[in-house]
Amino acid sequence: MKLASLAILRASVLGVLALAGAGAERALGQNSSLFHTSPERQPLTLTSSSWTSEEPAATKTIKINDLVTVIVSEKSAMTNYGKMDRQKMASGNLSLTAWLKFYGANLGADGQPNGTPQIAGTANNQMQSKGDLQTRDSLSFHIACRVADIRPNGNLVLEGRRTINNNEENWDYALTGEIRADAVLPNHTVLSDSVADLRVIKRETGEARDSYRRGWMLKWLDKWQPF
16 A cells, blocks of 8 residues: 555656656746737836836036035924022030130140130021023025035035125025035935034124124123122
């Protein structure tokens, strides 16, 4: 019984191997479209089979003095809270009951005719401090920068300046930093998050700025806090 089963299994395996060997030349994967006859078939690619496919924009080599627009969007938030409560108390009551006095070349007790000297006092030092600080900053603008230098590793050094004058109000913007060449988008823009050693300066002058800026005396008082 066992010999018959082994023979049947052996014959089945040999049959499968024979079929696989016979069809090895015809067992090919699909490498072209099936909607045309064999001579008209082409390899399946996105460009040849999709109606909405577009070729990607060619990468443009960036050179020195080319312009790159930096999209500056910086936000920061900070919350700080502190509290301190300190109290010190001290009291003392001292009296001098005996003292020494020289009587010529001899040393003796002083009678203290004016009474026993005494010192008594109480000190109370109490300090309570409380602070609460919440700040939120937001800076958003676009600035066109010039490629000032190209590092040996391909990084781009950017420098940009922008000045806006509206009647008597002036706004000055300046930006410097370094970016990777592949961080520049096809439309020649880059986000400020991708800029290393980013330095942004924004200054405002005019009547609006003069209405809320601190004077030199207030700056000195805020710095040294004499009171």
